Amino acid sequence: MPRRLCPIALLLVALSAQAAPLPGAMVGTTFGGTDDDVANPERGMYVWAADNLAAWTQAQADAQFAAGYRLVYAPVRLDRYADAALPAALLAEVSGGFAIARRAGLKVIPRFIYNYPAGETGYQAAQDAPLDRVLSHIDQLKPVLAANADVIAYLQAGFVGAWGEWHTSSNELTAPAARARIRDALLGALPANRFLQLRYPPYLMAWPATARIGVHNDCFLASTTDVGTYSEDASTRRRERDYVAALANIAPFGAETCNPADEMAPTPRADCGDILREGRQFGLTYLNDSYYRKLFHDRWQAQGCMAQVKRSMGYRFKLLTLRHSAVVAAGGTGQLALTVRNRGWARAFNPRAVQLVLRERAGGAVLRIALASVDPRAWLPERTSKAEVRFEVPGGTRGGVYDVLLALPDGAASLAGDARYSVRPANADDADKAQGWDVALGAFRTGTTLRIR
Known part of the structure; x- marks a missing residue:
């Protein structure tokens, strides 16, 4: 690329x-x-709005802004509607969450999900929704996204599989045809001046090139494959990593680190040299400040590079x-x-x-x-x-x-x-x-x- x-x-x-x-x-x-670490829009460390955007309060948002955050990750739970249309009350709650962000001076990274498995290994039984239901939900959300694009920093694709990460779908949504239809629906629902982000590079590499889709790596630096983000095959993995690094020139790359609990003898890249090298290589724009601190953030703090990481993310x-x-x-x-x-x-x-x-x-x-x-x-x-x-x-x-x-x-x-x-x-x-x-x-x-x- x-x-x-x-x-x-x-x-x-x-x-x-x-x-x-x-x-x-x-x-x-x-x-x-x-x-100095200068707090600026659409970049830097983020925290969660809440476990569900509907539970987020203005007091929480104001406190997050006062603490120096300018980005919040906002999961929107759709568990109860996997077999039903989204009610007007839910759409109003989502709009209300965006209004909280606007009043607080924050921007949001939304992800719409049908499940949130507890723990790093409990995802196999997670349930999502049938394809037609997913597409109808995206269509219902389109006017909400359009009306609130001003406070949407980036939209993570969501909807598919455990945690909305586009793996382990209970409705075969990761099949190529289903993936493409969901991609097109999301791009159609999201205003043209906003970016979509996807979890898995191979899916992006299989599609025609687009300048509107970036990557969010939810296990950044956690193992040789970043816990399944990249291929087990070394040569394929190099191609995938090179693709993501090049893509970051035109579309945002965001991440969180994770606990590689379900990998045999993982080799995390957790030192300052790792984050400084790969943050630059992949054009890291944002990172979860809350997870997985024990293995990563705390070590960067101890080794003395955390300030550099914070000021280098994004622009x-x-x-x-x-x-x-x-x-x-x-x-x-x-x-x-x-x-x-x-x-x-x-x-x-x-x-x-x-x-x-x-x-x-x-x-x-x-x-x-x-x-x-x-x-x-x-x-x-x-x-x-x-x-x-x-x-x-x-x-x-x-x-x-x-x-x-x-x-x-x-x-x-x-x-x-x-x-x-x-x-x-x-x-x-x-x-x-x-x-x-x-x-x-x-x-x-x-x-x-x-x-x-």
Whole structure:
């Protein structure tokens, strides 16, 4: 599989096709970085919303946000409806769970499941639903997913087999034809700007290439095969792992570690060197913070790499330099040049804007100007990206001196004005340069000014 596929190529073409710089007086600055763990949307450690999304409370969600989490895993239990249509009350409960996330400033990784076996070896008797019932449930959920796509980070495929992991189906849902029909139904129900994630690489490899399906590995690092994630055959396993590593360039890879209890003499890769190497290799975007701590998290903490793991997951944008026009007339056009380094293991996957934010020094008025041709999804991991763009100051804007800030708000209109969903760059506050994070605006003060005349 190629390392760069169409969506990335298109984004890079968009960045390289910017207009030529305009002449005129310019101001500029540089930015210092930070090694702090910066909590940002759609990446990092996650915790469970609850054992069932319907049981999640606002108080729990608010506490999770306050603890620094920005992602929650949300199982939705459908056990009682394996032979029945989903009632309106259940659909309302799911919508209510998404509303809790929205009020708390969180995003959700949902998974719809018909069972949750106790223990690592009790999955053989788990029951799911017949194919027609699964498809009808997905169809019922389609409007709920569409209405709440703003707070859905990624959707795990679910529905099939024990824990919704797409193995040990009691209704033969892992047969090729059934798998394909469920895949198509899920992609059809999920808004086009959101990603689906699947548990098993061989299923993905058997399908035509798509840029909308990533992998969630529920036994990451746990054994040679990651407890059945990959083949027992070494050469096949290498191909599968290479495929997943390449896929992470275009679709999100998330994981949890696990207890390899049902494997004979497993060989977990539990040291700091393992997580740092494979986190980077597979573009790890998120990881369960609660499981399996005894074998993995506690060891990373003891060996001293946990802080690095936390700050490396997903994207991590560091502003490097900024130059922009010093003076622009109201109704006129200015020029801006920005360089950014993505220090994370992955890119950003969901739509997100870049804004030039101007705050009037005299009256405090705030003006947001979208830099529409700049797409943060093109800021690739461990790469420096450059953008040179023109921006227009709206006619009628009051003249004066404006402080310049940069913002990366959520791409959804419903969340764009919520500063909690804006990306905070991995830059240090610097009082000498008048640089720092503005919590209220969800924007970074650059320390430069723009005069509007």
